[in-house]
Amino acid sequence: MKIISLQISDDLLDRFEKVRNQSGFSSKSEALRDSILKFIESHEKFENLDGYRIMNINLVYPFKEPITDEISELYHNFHLIIKAITDWRIADKKIEIVLVVGEFGIIKDLYQALVKIKDVISSIHEVIID
DSSP states (O other): OOOOOEEEEEEEEHHHHHHHHTTTOSHHHHHHHHHHHHHHHHHHHHTTSEEEEEEEEEEEEOHHHHHHHHHHHHHTTTTTEEEEEEEETTTEEEEEEEEEEHHHHHHHHHHHHHHHTOEEEEEEOOOOOO
8 A cells, every 4th residue: 555645734633533533433544545535436426427417516605705706607607507596695604506407518617617616615416317
């Protein structure tokens, strides 16, 4: 196995240790290997998708004008695939669920543009209709 080095803040390490202990991992290495595997799986599952898709994009971000303006501009640019946006404001955060329908390449372009916005936490999920 390879050894990697990682620098993190004291606060992040404390939070990691708390969650690691609560989750039952016996070592930092075991918890990090599990986290890396989940990170890879979450990104790989959309690598080979193509064709027409129905997906939800979920966003959580601070309710600040520069962020909302940037997101609004992206929504305008991708209006052809956006079918619905549901949003809530809770304290100083905004939570949005965006329903998108269209070619996966275009959906992926929108998602990648959203994840590049600082302070935006996002996830994407395919809607399966059987």
